Every structure is written in C-alpha cells, then in structure tokens.
Amino acid sequence: MIGRPKPEQLIVAGLMALIIAATLAMLTLVFLAGRRDAAPAIETAQDQAVSAELAGEGANLAAGLAEALHQQSLAQRQVLSALERAAIQAEDADAPLDPARADRLRAHDDQLCGTAPHLDGCGQP
Secondary structure (H helix, E strand, O other), X not given: OOOOOOHHHHHHHHHXXXXXXXXXXXXXXXXXXXXXXXXXXXXXXXXXXXXXXXXXXXXHHHHHHXXXXXXXXXXXXXXXXXXXXXXXXXXXXXXXXXXXXXXXXHHHHHHHXXXXXXXXXXXXX
C-alpha cells in the first residue's frame, strides 16, 4: 500500500512544479519577445521580396516592349525601302512637281519644323 507522502516530499514536489512553471513562463516570454522583435524584420523581408518580384516583372515587360519596338522599327525600314525603290523607279519620278503641290508640301514642312525645330532639315528658329 502506498502511504501518505512525507511533508518534505510535498515541498520538493511543489518547488519542482514551481521551477518548471517559472521556466515555461520565462521561455514563453522570451519566445513572444523574439517574435515581436522579429516582426519588423519579417515585414521588411516580405516587402523586399514583393518589390523584387515586381521589379522582375517590370524588367520582363520592358524587354518585351523593347523587342516589339525593335521589330516594328525593322518592319518600317523595310516598307520605307520598298516605297523608296518604287518611287525612284516610277515613270514620273523625274517629272517636276505641280507648283501648287510643291507649295502645299513646303507649307506642311514649315508647320512640322515650327512644331519640332530639332528635326533634320529644319533651320534654327
């Protein structure tokens, strides 16, 4: 039969329980303090990760746009070359322009140079 525990045993058991409870409480406080202190660093790291992801997406979009513009520029050059060859080989290529048409073209050139004087062929304003 199990007898009643001695008072010394009860005191030792109580002290052990108290030490264990105090240790668990301290560990809990340290854990919570660490989480609280780490929260800004975690948030900063998450923000940096999102920022890096957005920067990567932006770089990919910019590269795609640059490639599309390059392809469009090549296509425009090909069309312009074909039109230039056709204009040079036209049967009326050496015929003088109608004076009224030449005046209209000069007026359009003047208007364009007034809007963008930095273009080639435009005199200084």
